[in-house]
Amino acid sequence: MEGVIRQKRSCGEIMELRHLRYFIAVAETGSLTVAAERRLHTSQPSLSRQIRDLEDEVGVELLSRSARGVELTAAGMAFIDHARLALNQVDAAVEAARQAALPCKxxxxxxxxxxxxxxxxxxxxxxxxxxxxxxxxxxxxxxxxxxxxxxxxxxxxxxxxxxxxxxxxxxxxxSQEPLVVLMPSPNFDSITNISH
Missing domain, CATH: 3.40.190.10 (Periplasmic binding protein-like II)
Structure with missing residues (x-):
């Protein structure tokens, strides 16, 4: 159902990074089953529950489910770019922290x-x-x-x-570099004392 607003849970449910990763995997594969088995290595019922929890937290349906699979709703299309950006920012923050912890060269x-x-x-x-x-x-x-x-x-x-x-x-x-004199002929008689 496009545009359905859900009642937000009040039991302290917190959106976690895994919710974003799961949502992106489902959106990219177009299937809860394919995302669960091939990308996330989890069960399909568990993944469905995680997506429902995310939708409850956001307060709107992000995916439209049908027998053919899943598609992003308008809200899901707006949400996915921000979800990707958030995960990229988290990855960048982790990398920055790891680099900062390395001994300074x-x-x-x-x-x-x-x-x-x-x-x-x-x-x-x-x-x-x-x-x-x-x-x-x-x-x-x-x-x-x-x-x-x-x-x-x-x-x-x-x-x-x-x-x-x-x-x-x-x-x-x-180092003491040896210095030599080069001449075209072997007649060194005239320069024997040049080094002294």
Whole structure:
């Protein structure tokens, strides 16, 4: 019966999330039996009772029942979108609470001199994973002056770079790069003392 207003129960019946889930399943399948057996894994009489309880709580018929199945009434069509929205909001609230309960990951910004990332990145990442497992590492590359400025301004937590003569930051030498001279011929006699 379309548009029938039901007498609202006064015995303290409370609408529960399962009522909304059950109603949506019935509306989507068009059948109490199919929704009960295939989607909700409950008995059809129990599902019918839950839908009646929901309709009593809302105060109107939400479904029109016939031998062919069930259809949404005008009230049911108005109700279903809000029911879906309510369930989506509950799911979002649960996810937000779970995310908030996770340990907060700190950011650790790592900088490398351009071209040296592949030399030092694997070793640095291994050390960071061992020493700081709950840290989210970001990696960038640049030239030494830019990296030094990044550390000084707090944009980088650590930088692998060439030593700058006027650094106002703490640093530690981690590598001595060998420097060689290349020439087209094997005549090194004229440059033997260049390194001293």
């Amino acid at each position: 700190q950011r650790f910004a790592l900088g490398f001199i351009t071209g040296q990332e592949m030399t030092w990145l694997p070793r640095a990442m291994r050390i960071l994973r061992d020493e700081l497992p709950n840290v989210d590492v970001t990696v960038s590359s640049g030239y030494s002056p830019d990296l030094a400025e990044g550390v000084a301004r707090g944009k980088l937590d650590l930088a692998f770079m060439r030593a700058e003569p006027d650094l106002d930051l703490a640093y530690q030498v981690v």
